[in-house]
Amino acid sequence: MDVPRILDAISSPADLKVLDNEELAILAREIRQEIVATTSVTGGHVASSLGAVDIIVALESLLDMPRDRVVFDVGHQAYAHKLLTGRREAFKTLRTYGGLSGFTKPSESPYDVHPSGHASDSLSIATGLAKARQLKGTDEKVVALIGDASLAGGMAFEALNYMGNEQLPLVVILNDNEMSISRNVGALMKHLGNIRANSHYREAREGLQAAMEQGGPAARGLLGFGKNMKESLKQMVIPHTMIYESLGIVCTAPIDGHNIAELRDVLSLVLEMDGPALVHVVTRKGEGYEPARRDPEAFHGTGPYDIATGRALKKPGRAPSYTEVFGAALADEAANDADVVAITAAMTGGTGLKTFAAEFPSRFVDVGIAEEQAVGMAAGLSSGGKKPVVALYSTFMQRAVDQMIIDVALPEANVVFAFDRAGLVGDDGPTHHGVFDMVYTRMVPNMRVLAPSDEAELVHALHTALVLEGPVSLRYPRGEAEGAPLPDVPEVLEVGKSRTVREGGDVALLAFGRMVGQVRAAAELLSAEGIECRVVDMRWVKPLDAEAIAAAAACRLVVTVEEGVIAGGAGEGVLEVLARQGATTPAVTLGIPDRFIGQGPVPQLFADLGLNAEGIAATVREQLKMKKRSGVDEMIELAKKHAGNPMADLTDREIRDFNESRYE
Structure with missing residues (x-):
């Protein structure tokens, strides 16, 4: 017999208003159990969502939603929000094909304000909402929930500066858990740590103030040390909060992010303010589930797992991941070249750099969630005679395109960009698919772009990029590699030269990156029907192999296949070369169409887009x-x-x- 739950009676945040603090705490425990039960099957961002449950329950019990607006930074911590806003029955479909998104998504629910997925943008969205409130003359509440790692991003600081200067009526909840993907780094994190260490600041300040006010003339004379005694005492007892208050933002002392009663008391006060306020909430990632508490980095984003042990339920793989191959290859390069420096942005494990960081700690840099800083710093390292390798997810590199163009490409700095998760990434959906990097690297002067087709080619590509002068980018997908044997000694690939992996005179299939495997399989299908295809691993997105393209034009049909957007992508580059050569051979470009692609298993998405072997073969048949x-x-x-x-x-x-x- 099922045990009745408070959660089962909640269909919207309005239902929370009849619950007292004790009942809300019970609800929070039930939500954590539901999150663990679901993500053990679907995978997901477990640790961050578990840590934010009490904040979300307390906050949404006080608001009139969806009139009041809550903006989630990144959105991967919003699972409790989904369960409280009418999506409890659908929650079991989280991150599945056609199911609920793992992030907030306005098209999914009127309670979702912003299609989040990238860090540090919530405060800017919230300032826009608060400004709109001012212009309309309305009184809805605007709240932004942001993590301490995201707060270190430049965009967040820009928003803090603006909201303080304009005195916009909004509340910022700082969810301070000392973690992003990897453990947080940097001066701001030390600053927040100092504030946490002084958790009794508020009590000390109030006690000291009372003592002086009740004391004699000498004690009362201390009040003259500042026009505002509270600010003077802050400077005396804990100057750390002044970083926010100097911007004109009222900042609370740290409060327990897992104490719903305390959360509601503080939030009730700040929600009535007419200006900006920052509520500093200290939480623990993975709260309520011990395996996630012990290893929050592993549970930042995980696949299915065993609830009892927390161990991942992985199918036996036949090959290492591309990320693992890259990390090992970069460590090997660093062992042979003391000038190699690795840079990442809060994703040491995600980009395969743990080994590098352990073996070469002085040559490893984690800048936190600050991709612009990573690329700008790389330009400086290059000017200083080093060989920086910037390892980022393709989707996160998008925010540092300006630095790539001006700081790196313009001076022809020796910087290597390694784009992990390039292409479709599966369950995280449109905010995380790395499908734009070939366009934004191909358009940049002085940039050369490699798209290795398997793990052996990745090793060669990295070695080549470190040997060449000037900026070079290389892209590789998420997940298990192809099973190709790794080379004992990496080769230097000839710039702009492809390799033909299958001969044929009817159709030329020009493939980029891991699409070579799909194209080879398509060629086998077509060969059985009497259609012989030439398969070319293009290797280079820029410069393109003009000779190979000219040879392809001698066939009846040219087909390009890439795991990136077609508009401005590698296939369009091939069409440009064909046009310059005066070729009249019909050509077709296959890739990501001009729309955002949803979540789902990559093989399913390939099938939907016609990028699997069967889809490619079908396109060839239709064109012929x-x-x-x-x-x-x-x-x-x-x-x-x-x-x-x-x-x-x-x-x-x-x-x-x-x-x-x-x-x-």
């Missing part, structure tokens, strides 16, 4: 069928037979056969 209907092949043959002769020189039978072929 269209060519036959249009008479292109026959016209080419006739042109070859009667080179230089007008149509009038053809026999009546040839003209009739040509016309009839167009309608077959």
